[in-house]
Amino acid sequence: MTEQRCKGCWDLGPDDMTKFRAIEEAYRDSCLKWGYKEIRTPTLEYLHLFTSTGTLTPARLNKVYSFLDWDGWSGERVVLRPDGTIPAARLYIGSMEEKVLAKFFYVTNIFMFEETGREKREKWQCGAELIGAGSPLADVELIMLACEVLGKLEIKDVKLKLSHIGLIRGLLKKLDITPAEQDRLFEQILEGNGDALTKLAARSPELEKALPLLLDLKGQSSGFVKNLKVLLVRELPELEPELNDFIAIVDLLDTLECRYQIDITAASGFEYYTGVTFQLFAGDDEVGGGGRYDALIPLMGGKDTPASGFALYVDRLMDLIEAGHPAGSRAHRILLSIDSHDRASVSESFNMARLLRSSGYIAEFSLGAQRPADFRWTLDVRGKAPRFVLTDRTKRKKTEANNADEVLALLGH
Amino acid sequence: MSIKIALPKGRLLRDTAALLEKAGWELCGYEEGARFYRFESRRFPGMLLKLFHEKDIPIQVAVGNYDLGICGLDWIEELLVRYPSSALVKVKDLGYGASDLYAAASLEATTLDEMRSNLDVVRIASEYPNLAESFAAHLRLRHFKVYPLWGGAEVYPPESADLALLSEATVEPFAYGLVPTKTVLSSSAFLVANKTSWETKDLSEVLSTIGVGALPAKKPRATTSSAQTPGQRYSGWNDDDTVRLALPDGHQQVHAVKLLSEAGIRIEDYPSKTGNRRPCIGIEGVVVKVIRPQDMPMQVANGNFDLAITGKDWVREQLYQFPSSPIVDLLDLKFGRVRLVAVISKELPANDTLGLRQLVEGRSAPLRVASEYINIADRYARENHLGPYRVIPTWGATEAFLPEDADLLIENTETGSTIARHNLKIIDELFVSTACLLGSTNGKPGSRKQQTIRSIVETLKGAVERMSQKPEGA
CATH class of the missing domain: 3.30.930.10 (Bira Bifunctional Protein; Domain 2)
Structure with a gap:
């Protein structure tokens, strides 16, 4: 080339x-x-x-x-x-x-x-x-x-x-x-x-x-x-x-x-x-x-x-300073995976991401190419209950939630 | 191994031909008035020799189209001062064609030191715009403008420029009431090499024949007259009421004289046998300078002239570079009809622009477009999506560039015969150009100057109509 x-x-x-x-x-x-x-x-x-x-x-x-x-x-x-x-x-x-x-x-x-x-x-x-x-x-x-x-x-x-x-x-x-x-x-x-x-x-x-x-x-x-x-x-x-x-x-x-x-x-x-x-x-x-x-x-x-x-x-x-993380610290990065691509799940995922961002997190949708290691949290948005599964990758702990407020509470908000 | 050499036409041709004859190259056809651009050497059968305008040679050697070239040091420095990393090696001063490049001002002008401390704009007219800019920067001129010209810089001071950067070889300053204020460069014919060729090719056999390694035998400089006779002046050049008319030099003069004569306008010493560029015109309130038609649109736009007889091709070239130029085509003068055409080698399997586009699609090397009309050529290549391309500016004899040194030409032609003679073909016609009377849109309506301009337009209009009714050749 x-x-x-x-x-x-x-x-x-x-x-x-x-x-x-x-x-x-x-x-x-x-x-x-x-x-x-x-x-x-x-x-x-x-x-x-x-x-x-x-x-x-x-x-x-x-x-x-x-x-x-x-x-x-x-x-x-x-x-x-x-x-x-x-x-x-x-x-x-x-x-x-x-x-x-x-x-x-x-x-x-x-x-x-x-x-x-x-x-x-x-x-x-x-x-x-x-x-x-x-x-x-x-x-x-x-x-x-x-x-x-x-x-x-x-x-x-x-x-x-x-x-x-x-x-x-x-x-x-x-x-x-x-x-x-x-x-x-x-x-x-x-x-x-x-x-x-x-x-x-x-x-x-x-x-x-x-x-x-x-x-x-x-x-x-x-x-x-x-x-x-x-x-x-x-x-x-x-x-x-x-x-x-x-x-x-x-x-x-x-x-x-x-x-x-x-x-x-x-x-x-x-x-x-x-x-x-x-x-x-x-x-x-x-x-x-x-x-x-x-x-x-x-x-x-x-x-x-x-x-x-x-x-x-x-x-x-x-050339003289450290690179740091490309976009904010890992502790505030959440990767959202949408299990089902029905209208309700997609809508709920985008709402959840907006709430997370307004609470100070960097929320990215999983597009299949991100490295999970770059994220402290992953959040699975499901088409059935429990609607959300939040994983703390640092503590290797999974918790379930049924609405956005519960997710935010799990994150300490 | 084939060696490619670019040779100059014009003022250096005779001495260069003599040098190469003495060197035993046995060239066929390298002589004044040559109709073809390629020559052969009987001594070096594989050698390719081509004729160029001197100004094109440093560029052609720097881009690697030629291994060696002969041209004036002035044109080499004109390239190097702007593009210092050009791949050029100055091999040898050939000792002939000596000529100083100097900054000249009118006899009455302020000194260079005064210009340095002056807050006003210093206007510099020159065929060497890069050297002029560098000269101004080194002189620490506080505010300067450079008018790049095709020629005739000597007629600009003092009314239309404060300084002219001139070559002694082409202009005797005192004849124009100018004095050299500073020598910018001492030039002579030089042998230049492409840097890569110099580093990788064995050129020694060729070089040894022309005495590279020996000191140059300097020819004595032609002595210049030192009689400081004041030149002609137009005392009222910049008066509000004066109409400043630019008439063309070169082959358009014959047509311009015919037109003026038909219009009943008397003009003295035009065309001039002595090189006078300020002929006297028989219209009150009008003064005339003779300049290059190529320079006229910019000179009308910048307010140095009110009217000019030039070609529509050059008006378009100006408008493509500076779309909001305050110029207007006042009258089609009908003479000097040429077609602007796109030209390629007959060998190429394309018959129109679409064919050329298909031919160059997917090619990694950029299309080389050579033209005197760099802005028209640029727009043509861009609008026709001719892939990655490069515009090579030329200074005449553009047809010599195909097929080795360019792929496409944007060229003017009257009959097409020169194009056919060089084994080339026209694949597109861009437009037809004729001479026109060019004016400025910045005129003050109702002023005396505008009344004079209107009257000139009307007079010429009548003459054009009468001429167009006459049978051809009458």
Whole structure:
């Protein structure tokens, strides 16, 4: 049989969907309790939304799914959403800008071409955006929210890595290179090429001493950033605001006993980031990331509004959680067998199943293919007395009943 | 082992023929004006050589229809920039056909840096839409639109586009009052191989004859004029009252001139011996540009032109892609009559669409439909339930694709003789197309522009009626 599934696209079967929903539910529950409101944006957006702000690097733009829509005679291209944050920012600017503070969350798919077709071209992510708050507390709130969800999902060996795009941009400005070269270097860093930063040391005498300390060492406390500040501010005083911002954030994380690693080279992500950025790992798997993007909303034509956000990568989390039962626990599953297919028995069976479902059970009719082992209970509906025979497969016990109320009573209702 | 090679027609043909002659391939018939598309090599008797439009060659090699191909690097990159995983190996720069691909703007235009920081839409016209989009992304243009064209991009700036991505080989920019603002690509003739063929077939004997392994002998570039003479401009192009008329280039020019003459409309330098694409028309308030008929429906729809003389086939192609395009067929001009037909090889045992459907039913390989009209071809295959199919876009000489490289063509024909000459047969007629005067539905009723348009329609209508009463050939 020829493979008919599109290259780079995956189906989510029942077991996958159970995991997917478990992640989504844990995420929704946390977000709602932290005061975030759910949004959903369209799958199609104008391409210019993503080009207008320098929001995606050219390398990423070359991998988006863009095309002319049915009314695209003007040459305006549309794109399958390649990122969740920019549509959320568009939504905020378009209809909610009067709000001083907007807290959004979403579970959405994003599309990005991947050459081999062995990796996913459609990915799912749980995203959150905190628009209108520019304080270190806001950054820490997002980090703690992301960590809470990972905790709920019992993800093991979670590591948090922190970097600061403001510091990197400050360093690039100190190099004797053109703005275009700065942009290119910045793109390389965002594409995950941490070496591009370390190679900078030789480009500037001022940076030669400071950079190895900044890039090679991985700190684990606010003390590390404070030490860097003492060292860097003498040579590079313009970095002081970024360093103070970074210190305030890691101070708060220390207070909350949230463990992290500071790794300035771990700054991959989106071009719209301006301040602290973070990556979340489970072992070696990157399962999420986010950061501050204060310049994005004004660049998109909105007011000068600070903002930050994150995304958890659902596809990777699905590989890390247990499957659970495909549809509810076995203890609440009942398999109904209809002995006689006369009208009265069929009608009584459907009524019984409806009552069981409204009492919280999963009631399935036996179609000959279910595995009884997946059910704690079986219920035979008979054409003669006793009308019902209920079997508790765990306790290996059979009991008889003559009406629905008696069945429910046997089940403890 | 048979080796299949795709060779270019057009600008690279002469140098490619010289290269292969020097290589001792002893080709029969690979020369300018060739009426057939298949050639044989006396030196390599098993080799299959076929003639293609340059633009088709990278696609044909990438899909595996040909082991090797020769074409410009510009067309290779046009494919690779959009489809980087295409199965192509760039084997060798052949050193001739050097030509830069550059972004050109009018002399008075803002600089690229200004365009970068500009919030307005930057319009880019090009035959290379994929390279144009990539160029815009790398330039960090904030908001851009790309007009994919069949040709004539040089006439678009500054009124109908801000930038044109042009090949030096086909256009001398200064002649059009344009200046190259940035070189996008330095192109020359390249030998390309299909990746699988390269990995699995022994092509060494063929390759060694054309000096693969040796450094390319670069031919000097033709020097281009640097005199920056301002080109023609239409200062009132975008005035509310100005009617912007698109006239066709190519073989439809003769018919268009006859029609205008019959209508008593004076037009100067059309067709132009010097390549002038802005002829002067003797109607007040009307300005003219000469563009490709294939591009006209989109250009009327997007508001760059108010009227155009094009073919109904291209109008339909536009409407199949963009059904709500604001365009309207104002007048049947009766000339340029062609039939759009479905064509298969004479060898196939089918005489109509139903027969073809039965023939392809249960076949695991998708039906390959080649056409210049990709949206018409797509709809035809879909509506006739021709099983799984793939539409192969072509850029002319589509009949060369059957039977090796396609199973079905959707093609236009005047008399059917070319189709018969290539051992093909027509199994269906989709529709008959003639030239038409195309207008926009977005016009402001009662405006001066609309009055001028109405008057042009009436004048041409009278001319068409008079012409249709004349005996054929008069």
